[in-house]
Amino acid sequence: MRGEHCVQLTKEAISVTPKRTRQSTSHTSRKRTKLSCTGDNAARISDEQLFPRYELRDRSKLIKTSYDHMVYCDSTDDEEDDELTDDELLFDEKLLQFLKLKDQNNITDEAIRLFNILELQYGICPTLRQLKKLRAVLNKNIPVRKCNNGAYLNVNDAVKLLIHSDRSIIDNASDEVIHIKHNMDGTTIGASTNFLMSTISCVESGINKQSATNVIPLGQFKFNKENRSEIERVVPDEFIDMMEKKLVCLKNLKFELDFQMSLDMKMMWQVMGLYGITGQNKHKCPHCTAANMAEFGKYSAFDSAKGARTLDQQYKEIGKSKPGFGYQHAPFFRKKLHYKQLITDTLHMKLRISDILLAEIISLISITDTIAERGQHLKNVMTFLEQRAKDTNTNHKFTLTKKNEIEVADCLPFSKIAENLEYNETPKKY
Known part of the structure; x- marks a missing residue:
């Protein structure tokens, strides 16, 4: 081959016509030229000749x-x-x-x-072996107790972990008492693996530390179904016994632990041994013995003189052949958890009441005879709710679809109910 056009390289190089050039000359034959010439003229070959150059997109002007x-x-x-x-x-x-x-x-x-x-x-990242060894050393100071159906921490160790993750707990504690919120709920992992999860958080941490990422796992137990018999089967007695009031010691400091239970309605009925909404039970409220909504206002969840539930009343009733007031079993935590320690489940109260109100509103606004009318039906509902929100100037929200949240009606006085305050304001009628 001619030396003025080719040079000798240590390896054979192939010059390929760039893609964009091939597209513009699609009707001409495409050939590959082998370069195998020798000589000092090798330096004359540029990178562009050896490797086709493709320009990358300029990202310098992109905004974060x-x-x-x-x-x-x-x-x-x-x-x-x-x-x-x-x-x-x-x-x-x-x-x-x-x-x-x-x-x-x-x-x-x-x-x-x-x-x-x-x-x-x-400096440089440590080896995986070093990290595993450190984790093993740390785990020795966090004794996990295993049982037949799961594992759990001693509540004292869990509280120490909680304080270690948020030192403000000690500063915010009053009268040397730390208020621990204990949560229990069932969850499903995967397709059909059910677990009873137990976590704790601290009231002194503030509202921003009550999220799922800031709680400390206390126990995890595998069960078949969320019911009282399964809970009794998988949770060991040692887990129950450690829930009574006790002291936690940190160096020269001693704090008393005051437990509060945060449960949804279903779990609350099961933990406290109540019938709930099953059967012919008329006393469905987990906090008082009211039998129907007509008695609302006459009862209290805190004052036993106004029908608030107590452990003494419960043990007296379950000793009878036919227990009254909706009692079915002894409390799961026996006498270590009193009714006053139950946190009112305002979230699910709002959700269920909202579901009922929304269903009533949708049925009253318009009636659909066919599926084809569904779109117009929802538009009518949206128009009505948006206008009601403007007229009432309230912030109560309902979710109709994944893209729409509607403000409707007046806010219900859940905060006053939870704080055991009287609510004498006459409700508005629409």
Whole structure:
């Protein structure tokens, strides 16, 4: 071959017509030219001749955005500014392997960013063996107790973990008492694996620390179904016994633990040994012995003289052949949990009442005879509720679809009910 057109390389190189050029000359034959010439003129061959150059999209003008739980940062960030050219990035074997590993194992950008921050502060990342050894040492100080159907922590150890995660608990504690909110509820993991979950949080931590990410797991028990017999089967007696009032010691400090139970209605009936809404039971309220809504206002969830439930009354009734007032069993935590320690489940009260009111509103606004009328029917409902929200100037919300939240009617006095305050205001009629 002619030397003025070709040079000899250590390896054979192939010059390929760039894709965009091929598209513009689609009717001409496409040939590959082999370059195998020798000589000092090898330096004359540019990278563009050996490797077709594709221009990457200019990202320098992109704006940092945040949506959902994803954060995108442009390439001008200081943490990414290593002054590498595009060609240097494309031929950096280390970067390519890290990117490949990151994508294959679904490692998020946020995880890499946090590791970079730790490396800047403390140097190179420790080995997995070191991290596992440290975790094993820490786990020795958190004794997990195993049973036939699950595992749990001693409540004292769990409270110490809670205080360690939020030191403000000690500062906010009054009269050397820490108020612990104990939650129990059933959940399903996967298709059909049911668990009874128990967690604790601290009232002194404030409202911002009551979310799911700030609670301490206390126990986890696998059961078949959420009912009283299954709860009794999977939860050991040791778990029940540790719930009575006790002291927790931290160095020279001693605090008394005051437990409150946060339960939904179904779990509350089961834990407290009540019939609930089953059968012919008329005393459905878990806090008082009222038999129907006509008696609302005459009863109290706190004053036993006004029908508030008590443990003494319950043990007296279950000793009879036919217990009254909706009692069925002894309380699950026996006499370690009193009715006054139950937190009113205002969330589910609002949801269920809202469901009933919404169903009534939808049925009264218009009637549909066919499925085809459903769209217009919902539009009529939306129009009515939006106008009612404006007229009443309230913030009570209902969800009709995934995209619409409607404000309707007047807010119900749940806060006054929970605080045992009188509510004498005459309700508005519409």
